[in-house]
Amino acid sequence: MPLTATGQRIILSDVHLSYGSQPVLRGLTLHVEPGEIYALLGGNGAGKSTTMSTLLGFTRPDSGTVLVAGHDPAAEPDRAREQIAYVPENVALYEHLNARENAAYLLALAGLQPGMQDIEGAFEATGLQREAWDKRLSGFSKGMRQKVAIAIALLREVPVLLLDEPSSGLDPRATADFNRLVHDVARRGAAVLMVTHDLLSAADIADRIGFLDAGRIVDEACAQPPERFDVRALHRKFTREVAVA
Numbered sequence: 001m002p003l004t005a006t007g008q009r010i011i012l013s014d015v016h017l018s019y020g021s022q023p024v025l026r027g028l029t030l031h032v033e034p035g036e037i038y039a040l041l042g043g044n045g046a047g048k049s050t051t052m053s054t055l056l057g058f059t060r061p062d063s064g065t066v067l068v069a070g071h072d073p074a075a076e077p078d079r080a081r082e083q084i085a086y087v088p089e090n091v092a093l094y095e096h097l098n099a100r101e102n103a104a105y106l107l108a109l110a111g112l113q114p115g116m117q118d119i120e121g122a123f124e125a126t127g128l129q130r131e132a133w134d135k136r137l138s139g140f141s142k143g144m145r146q147k148v149a150i151a152i153a154l155l156r157e158v159p160v161l162l163l164d165e166p167s168s169g170l171d172p173r174a175t176a177d178f179n180r181l182v183h184d185v186a187r188r189g190a191a192v193l194m195v196t197h198d199l200l201s202a203a204d205i206a207d208r209i210g211f212l213d214a215g216r217i218v219d220e221a222c223a224q225p226p227e228r229f230d231v232r233a234l235h236r237k238f239t240r241e242v243a244v245a
Protein backbone atom coordinates (compact mmCIF):
# COMPACT_ATOMS: atom_id res chain seq x y z
CA MET A 1 0.00 0.00 0.00
CA PRO A 2 1.83 3.15 -1.14
CA LEU A 3 2.13 5.85 1.47
CA THR A 4 3.48 9.34 1.23
CA ALA A 5 6.75 10.26 2.90
CA THR A 6 4.86 11.75 5.84
CA GLY A 7 2.52 8.75 6.18
CA GLN A 8 -0.52 10.91 5.38
CA ARG A 9 -3.12 9.02 3.39
CA ILE A 10 -5.08 12.02 2.17
CA ILE A 11 -3.27 15.20 1.26
CA LEU A 12 -4.79 18.37 -0.10
CA SER A 13 -2.25 21.14 -0.05
CA ASP A 14 -2.99 24.70 -1.17
CA VAL A 15 -5.53 23.46 -3.70
CA HIS A 16 -7.17 25.99 -5.98
CA LEU A 17 -9.97 25.12 -8.37
CA SER A 18 -12.38 27.28 -10.35
CA TYR A 19 -15.43 26.41 -12.38
CA GLY A 20 -15.02 28.86 -15.25
CA SER A 21 -14.47 32.24 -13.60
CA GLN A 22 -15.92 31.11 -10.24
CA PRO A 23 -13.27 30.17 -7.67
CA VAL A 24 -14.54 27.24 -5.57
CA LEU A 25 -11.48 25.84 -3.77
CA ARG A 26 -9.25 28.69 -2.63
CA GLY A 27 -6.11 27.36 -0.98
CA LEU A 28 -7.66 24.24 0.59
CA THR A 29 -5.19 22.41 2.81
CA LEU A 30 -5.98 19.35 4.90
CA HIS A 31 -4.28 16.06 5.74
CA VAL A 32 -5.74 12.82 7.09
CA GLU A 33 -3.58 10.14 8.71
CA PRO A 34 -4.13 6.38 8.80
CA GLY A 35 -6.65 5.56 11.53
CA GLU A 36 -7.95 9.15 11.69
CA ILE A 37 -11.50 10.38 11.07
CA TYR A 38 -11.62 13.92 9.70
CA ALA A 39 -14.97 15.66 9.33
CA LEU A 40 -15.13 18.46 6.81
CA LEU A 41 -17.99 20.65 7.89
CA GLY A 42 -19.32 23.37 5.67
CA GLY A 43 -22.44 25.18 4.60
CA ASN A 44 -24.12 25.02 1.21
CA GLY A 45 -21.74 25.86 -1.61
CA ALA A 46 -18.62 25.78 0.61
CA GLY A 47 -16.92 23.29 -1.72
CA LYS A 48 -17.45 19.95 0.06
CA SER A 49 -18.63 17.99 -2.99
CA THR A 50 -15.95 19.59 -5.13
CA THR A 51 -13.35 18.40 -2.60
CA MET A 52 -14.69 14.83 -2.85
CA SER A 53 -14.81 15.03 -6.61
CA THR A 54 -11.18 16.20 -6.66
CA LEU A 55 -10.05 13.30 -4.45
CA LEU A 56 -11.89 10.89 -6.75
CA GLY A 57 -10.20 12.38 -9.81
CA PHE A 58 -13.37 13.70 -11.42
CA THR A 59 -12.28 17.32 -11.21
CA ARG A 60 -8.74 18.56 -11.76
CA PRO A 61 -7.41 21.36 -9.57
CA ASP A 62 -5.85 24.41 -11.19
CA SER A 63 -2.96 24.29 -8.71
CA GLY A 64 -1.85 22.65 -5.47
CA THR A 65 -1.14 19.08 -4.46
CA VAL A 66 -3.68 16.26 -4.11
CA LEU A 67 -2.54 12.78 -3.08
CA VAL A 68 -4.58 9.72 -2.11
CA ALA A 69 -2.35 7.04 -0.58
CA GLY A 70 0.48 8.49 -2.63
CA HIS A 71 -1.41 8.78 -5.94
CA ASP A 72 -2.45 11.98 -7.69
CA PRO A 73 -6.11 11.43 -8.66
CA ALA A 74 -5.91 13.82 -11.63
CA ALA A 75 -2.85 12.07 -13.11
CA GLU A 76 -3.68 8.47 -12.10
CA PRO A 77 -7.44 8.31 -11.47
CA ASP A 78 -7.67 4.51 -11.60
CA ARG A 79 -4.76 3.99 -9.20
CA ALA A 80 -6.17 6.58 -6.81
CA ARG A 81 -9.69 5.10 -6.95
CA GLU A 82 -8.31 1.64 -6.20
CA GLN A 83 -7.29 3.06 -2.83
CA ILE A 84 -10.70 4.56 -2.05
CA ALA A 85 -14.01 3.27 -0.79
CA TYR A 86 -16.51 6.03 -1.51
CA VAL A 87 -19.90 5.99 0.18
CA PRO A 88 -22.03 8.70 -1.47
CA GLU A 89 -25.05 10.32 0.14
CA ASN A 90 -27.30 7.90 -1.69
CA VAL A 91 -25.54 4.59 -2.13
CA ALA A 92 -26.14 3.20 -5.64
CA LEU A 93 -26.39 -0.60 -5.72
CA TYR A 94 -28.11 -3.10 -8.00
CA GLU A 95 -31.75 -3.00 -6.92
CA HIS A 96 -32.72 -6.37 -8.39
CA LEU A 97 -29.82 -8.21 -6.74
CA ASN A 98 -29.79 -9.25 -3.11
CA ALA A 99 -27.19 -8.04 -0.61
CA ARG A 100 -24.86 -11.04 -1.06
CA GLU A 101 -25.09 -10.80 -4.86
CA ASN A 102 -24.37 -7.07 -4.78
CA ALA A 103 -21.27 -7.60 -2.66
CA ALA A 104 -20.02 -10.51 -4.80
CA TYR A 105 -20.66 -8.66 -8.07
CA LEU A 106 -19.19 -5.32 -7.04
CA LEU A 107 -16.12 -7.01 -5.56
CA ALA A 108 -15.68 -9.04 -8.76
CA LEU A 109 -15.69 -5.74 -10.68
CA ALA A 110 -12.84 -4.66 -8.37
CA GLY A 111 -10.98 -7.88 -9.27
CA LEU A 112 -11.71 -9.65 -5.96
CA GLN A 113 -13.37 -13.00 -5.37
CA PRO A 114 -14.11 -13.31 -1.66
CA GLY A 115 -15.77 -16.48 -0.40
CA MET A 116 -19.35 -16.36 0.84
CA GLN A 117 -18.03 -16.72 4.41
CA ASP A 118 -15.98 -13.56 4.01
CA ILE A 119 -19.01 -11.66 2.71
CA GLU A 120 -21.13 -12.93 5.59
CA GLY A 121 -18.38 -11.97 8.04
CA ALA A 122 -18.35 -8.43 6.64
CA PHE A 123 -22.16 -8.19 6.85
CA GLU A 124 -21.96 -9.33 10.46
CA ALA A 125 -19.29 -6.75 11.18
CA THR A 126 -21.57 -4.00 9.87
CA GLY A 127 -24.57 -5.22 11.87
CA LEU A 128 -26.64 -5.88 8.74
CA GLN A 129 -29.35 -8.23 9.97
CA ARG A 130 -29.08 -11.81 8.75
CA GLU A 131 -32.66 -11.74 7.37
CA ALA A 132 -31.56 -8.99 4.96
CA TRP A 133 -28.66 -10.85 3.40
CA ASP A 134 -30.82 -12.60 0.79
CA LYS A 135 -33.26 -9.75 0.18
CA ARG A 136 -33.26 -7.58 -2.90
CA LEU A 137 -31.82 -4.10 -2.38
CA SER A 138 -35.03 -2.48 -3.62
CA GLY A 139 -36.52 -2.89 -0.12
CA PHE A 140 -33.48 -1.57 1.77
CA SER A 141 -33.41 1.62 3.86
CA LYS A 142 -30.59 4.15 3.50
CA GLY A 143 -28.92 2.77 6.64
CA MET A 144 -29.04 -0.80 5.30
CA ARG A 145 -27.56 0.33 1.98
CA GLN A 146 -24.74 2.07 3.80
CA LYS A 147 -24.02 -1.15 5.69
CA VAL A 148 -23.72 -3.08 2.42
CA ALA A 149 -21.42 -0.36 1.03
CA ILE A 150 -19.24 -0.44 4.16
CA ALA A 151 -19.15 -4.27 4.08
CA ILE A 152 -17.80 -4.01 0.53
CA ALA A 153 -15.26 -1.41 1.71
CA LEU A 154 -14.15 -3.76 4.52
CA LEU A 155 -13.65 -6.59 2.06
CA ARG A 156 -11.65 -4.35 -0.28
CA GLU A 157 -9.39 -3.38 2.64
CA VAL A 158 -8.79 0.02 1.10
CA PRO A 159 -6.69 2.57 2.97
CA VAL A 160 -9.05 5.50 2.36
CA LEU A 161 -12.76 5.83 3.12
CA LEU A 162 -14.68 8.86 1.81
CA LEU A 163 -18.15 9.52 3.19
CA ASP A 164 -20.53 12.07 1.71
CA GLU A 165 -23.25 13.29 4.10
CA PRO A 166 -23.50 9.86 5.75
CA SER A 167 -26.01 10.84 8.43
CA SER A 168 -28.51 12.82 6.35
CA GLY A 169 -31.82 10.98 6.40
CA LEU A 170 -30.72 8.50 9.09
CA ASP A 171 -32.55 8.33 12.41
CA PRO A 172 -30.42 8.83 15.57
CA ARG A 173 -30.11 5.08 16.23
CA ALA A 174 -29.01 4.35 12.66
CA THR A 175 -26.58 7.30 12.84
CA ALA A 176 -25.06 5.91 16.05
CA ASP A 177 -24.75 2.43 14.45
CA PHE A 178 -23.12 3.92 11.39
CA ASN A 179 -20.72 6.02 13.44
CA ARG A 180 -19.63 2.93 15.39
CA LEU A 181 -19.01 1.15 12.14
CA VAL A 182 -16.89 3.97 10.75
CA HIS A 183 -14.86 3.92 13.97
CA ASP A 184 -14.21 0.21 13.39
CA VAL A 185 -13.02 0.92 9.84
CA ALA A 186 -10.67 3.64 11.13
CA ARG A 187 -9.40 1.33 13.89
CA ARG A 188 -8.34 -1.08 11.15
CA GLY A 189 -6.09 1.70 9.85
CA ALA A 190 -8.12 3.48 7.16
CA ALA A 191 -7.99 7.26 6.82
CA VAL A 192 -11.59 8.49 6.84
CA LEU A 193 -12.77 11.80 5.41
CA MET A 194 -16.43 12.68 5.73
CA VAL A 195 -18.12 15.79 4.42
CA THR A 196 -21.22 16.92 6.22
CA HIS A 197 -23.51 19.74 7.33
CA ASP A 198 -24.22 17.82 10.52
CA LEU A 199 -22.20 19.24 13.42
CA LEU A 200 -23.56 16.74 15.97
CA SER A 201 -22.64 13.75 13.88
CA ALA A 202 -19.21 15.24 13.14
CA ALA A 203 -18.62 15.83 16.86
CA ASP A 204 -19.73 12.29 17.62
CA ILE A 205 -17.42 10.60 15.18
CA ALA A 206 -14.46 12.78 14.22
CA ASP A 207 -10.95 13.03 15.61
CA ARG A 208 -10.66 16.40 13.89
CA ILE A 209 -13.22 18.78 12.44
CA GLY A 210 -12.30 21.26 9.74
CA PHE A 211 -14.59 24.19 9.03
CA LEU A 212 -14.74 24.76 5.29
CA ASP A 213 -15.92 28.09 4.04
CA ALA A 214 -15.62 29.50 0.52
CA GLY A 215 -13.16 26.79 -0.44
CA ARG A 216 -10.69 26.89 2.43
CA ILE A 217 -10.38 25.70 6.02
CA VAL A 218 -11.11 28.64 8.30
CA ASP A 219 -10.68 26.70 11.56
CA GLU A 220 -9.92 23.24 12.87
CA ALA A 221 -10.85 21.57 16.15
CA CYS A 222 -9.32 18.39 17.63
CA ALA A 223 -11.18 15.92 19.83
CA GLN A 224 -10.08 16.25 23.46
CA PRO A 225 -11.05 13.56 25.94
CA PRO A 226 -13.19 13.05 27.93
CA GLU A 227 -15.93 15.18 26.33
CA ARG A 228 -14.23 15.14 22.88
CA PHE A 229 -15.82 18.35 21.61
CA ASP A 230 -17.72 21.20 23.22
CA VAL A 231 -20.61 21.07 20.75
CA ARG A 232 -22.16 24.38 21.82
CA ALA A 233 -18.83 26.15 21.41
CA LEU A 234 -18.33 24.47 18.04
CA HIS A 235 -21.78 25.55 16.95
CA ARG A 236 -21.12 29.16 17.94
CA LYS A 237 -17.75 29.07 16.21
CA PHE A 238 -19.13 27.45 13.08
CA THR A 239 -22.04 29.82 12.67
CA ARG A 240 -19.88 32.87 13.43
CA GLU A 241 -16.98 31.91 11.19
CA VAL A 242 -19.15 30.91 8.29
CA ALA A 243 -21.04 34.17 8.67
CA VAL A 244 -17.97 36.44 8.74
CA ALA A 245 -15.26 34.57 6.79
Ligand SMILES: Nc1ncnc2c1ncn2[C@@H]1O[C@H](COP(=O)(O)OP(=O)(O)OP(=O)(O)O)[C@@H](O)[C@H]1O
Residues within 6 Å of the ligand: 019, 024, 042, 043, 044, 045, 046, 047, 048, 049, 050, 051
Ligand atom coordinates in the same frame (compact mmCIF):
# COMPACT_ATOMS: atom_id res chain seq x y z
N1 LIG B 1 -19.95 21.32 -12.15
C1 LIG B 1 -20.04 22.57 -11.70
N2 LIG B 1 -20.01 23.60 -12.55
C2 LIG B 1 -20.08 24.88 -12.12
N3 LIG B 1 -20.20 25.24 -10.82
C3 LIG B 1 -20.26 24.24 -9.91
C4 LIG B 1 -20.18 22.86 -10.30
N4 LIG B 1 -20.24 22.11 -9.18
C5 LIG B 1 -20.35 22.97 -8.14
N5 LIG B 1 -20.36 24.24 -8.58
C6 LIG B 1 -20.42 25.45 -7.74
O1 LIG B 1 -19.31 25.39 -6.86
C7 LIG B 1 -19.66 25.86 -5.57
C8 LIG B 1 -19.34 24.78 -4.54
O2 LIG B 1 -20.20 23.65 -4.80
P1 LIG B 1 -20.08 22.29 -3.98
O3 LIG B 1 -21.15 21.39 -4.54
O4 LIG B 1 -18.69 21.80 -3.99
O5 LIG B 1 -20.47 22.77 -2.51
P2 LIG B 1 -21.00 21.93 -1.27
O6 LIG B 1 -20.26 22.45 -0.09
O7 LIG B 1 -20.94 20.48 -1.54
O8 LIG B 1 -22.52 22.42 -1.19
P3 LIG B 1 -23.86 21.65 -0.70
O9 LIG B 1 -23.72 21.49 0.78
O10 LIG B 1 -24.92 22.62 -1.07
O11 LIG B 1 -23.94 20.36 -1.45
C9 LIG B 1 -21.14 26.22 -5.63
O12 LIG B 1 -21.24 27.61 -5.84
C10 LIG B 1 -21.64 25.47 -6.84
O13 LIG B 1 -22.71 26.15 -7.45
